[in-house]
Amino acid sequence: MTREPTNISPVQLIVAMCVAEIVGMLGVMSFPALLPGFITEWQLTNTEAGWINGVYFLGYLTAVPVLVSLTDRVSPRNIYYLCLGLTAVSSAGFAFLTDGFWSAMLFRCVAGVGLAGSYMPGLKMLGDHLKVIAGGKDQSRAVAFYTSSFGIGSAISYYYSGVVAEVLDWHWVFGLATLAPLAAMLLSAIALPSKDPEQTDPPDTHLLDFRPVLRCRAAMGYVLAYTAHNYELFAFRSWIVAYLVFAAATGPGTTTAWSATAIAAFINLLGMPASILGNELSRRIGRHRTITIIMLTSAVMGCILGVSAEWPFWVVVSLAMIYGFTVTGDSASITAGVVGAAPGGYRGATMAVHSSIGFMGGFAGPLMFGVVLDLTGPGGGTVASWGWAFAFSGLMVILGPLALALLREKKTTN
Numbered sequence: 001m002t003r004e005p006t007n008i009s010p011v012q013l014i015v016a017m018c019v020a021e022i023v024g025m026l027g028v029m030s031f032p033a034l035l036p037g038f039i040t041e042w043q044l045t046n047t048e049a050g051w052i053n054g055v056y057f058l059g060y061l062t063a064v065p066v067l068v069s070l071t072d073r074v075s076p077r078n079i080y081y082l083c084l085g086l087t088a089v090s091s092a093g094f095a096f097l098t099d100g101f102w103s104a105m106l107f108r109c110v111a112g113v114g115l116a117g118s119y120m121p122g123l124k125m126l127g128d129h130l131k132v133i134a135g136g137k138d139q140s141r142a143v144a145f146y147t148s149s150f151g152i153g154s155a156i157s158y159y160y161s162g163v164v165a166e167v168l169d170w171h172w173v174f175g176l177a178t179l180a181p182l183a184a185m186l187l188s189a190i191a192l193p194s195k196d197p198e199q200t201d202p203p204d205t206h207l208l209d210f211r212p213v214l215r216c217r218a219a220m221g222y223v224l225a226y227t228a229h230n231y232e233l234f235a236f237r238s239w240i241v242a243y244l245v246f247a248a249a250t251g252p253g254t255t256t257a258w259s260a261t262a263i264a265a266f267i268n269l270l271g272m273p274a275s276i277l278g279n280e281l282s283r284r285i286g287r288h289r290t291i292t293i294i295m296l297t298s299a300v301m302g303c304i305l306g307v308s309a310e311w312p313f314w315v316v317v318s319l320a321m322i323y324g325f326t327v328t329g330d331s332a333s334i335t336a337g338v339v340g341a342a343p344g345g346y347r348g349a350t351m352a353v354h355s356s357i358g359f360m361g362g363f364a365g366p367l368m369f370g371v372v373l374d375l376t377g378p379g380g381g382t383v384a385s386w387g388w389a390f391a392f393s394g395l396m397v398i399l400g401p402l403a404l405a406l407l408r409e410k411k412t413t414n
Helices: 010-024 035-040 044-070 076-095 101-116 119-134 138-169 170-177 179-191 217-250 260-269 271-285 287-306 313-328 331-341 347-376 381-397 399-409
Strands: none
Touching: 010 119, 010 138, 010 179, 035 044, 035 217, 035 313, 044 101, 044 119, 044 217, 044 347, 076 119, 076 170, 101 119, 101 347, 119 138, 119 347, 138 170, 138 260, 138 271, 138 331, 138 399, 170 179, 217 287, 217 313, 217 331, 217 347, 217 381, 217 399, 260 271, 260 313, 260 331, 271 287, 271 313, 271 331, 287 313, 287 331, 287 381, 287 399, 331 347, 347 381, 381 399
């Protein structure tokens, strides 16, 4: 690979791509942020609300094997731009054409496809250019900043949605969000070198032949851990506003100057330092050990948060902040681990498997959270029902360290 002349430094490129990621995500958490209002307006059950939350990730995991695998064969830039445009279309459709459960399902699914072609392809594009500009130095840190920027984008989306919905209405929330992915497209076009790096060691298998990845035990351990991580993370992000509204109405001392969406935004902001610190810890004590400690701690914190609705509201918020820190603390470590374990020439395919299997958890988490709420209480209106829903998420995340341990025991040398 020849070194391409460029006027942008590695730090500038990382910052630009992280900002583009954040900007492009303006509408990503708008539905979860406004969930209590949608449940009332459209008379949704918790299971139906869980479907709308989860179908976003169903669209993601359906499209990501093809879109991310293509980045090993064609320019990631083209896929990235195309899917940012699709994200804009989905926001416009939700704003102007959505009037209930089925239309919401459609446009949230389309939005998930847009994320599939912009999130991981954006990371692949960043990694490819860093190899040219800086020889791939500190790639795990670049991964940490990029993946943790997802939390910042989510936080801004929560806050933006709450503010705009309060001043205008939800149609404006999604309508204005249409402009964000177009701005992200422009920013990345300005920042990226004009010439894409040459593809080295291209795969010699079929586009959707993932056997080399599936045979890589080290990579698959991280993929399964990522599935458990996403189950817990997106169940939490999809339902945290609704839980805070429930806790504020249930417990004593609920007076606060912050809205539930503002609190959720702040909690999501904790994701970036949590993810970066988790990655730095993994560089010191080992990646497997770090991920295991964080996931087990997170499972315990989720169980405690779930039964706290009747406690003073400041305690609930404090617990939610701690949980928000632990639930994201393993993110960069897992993604950096799978990138590092990818078989030669199959980084894009490995990221496709990582995303498609991993986001099965992202689909199942929000949906099953709603199902558990409906099964364990009348409309999810009891402290016990919320406790069971959070506890079930905790049970799922424990499977992550178990997968890492089992695959590590049989790891072979290459």
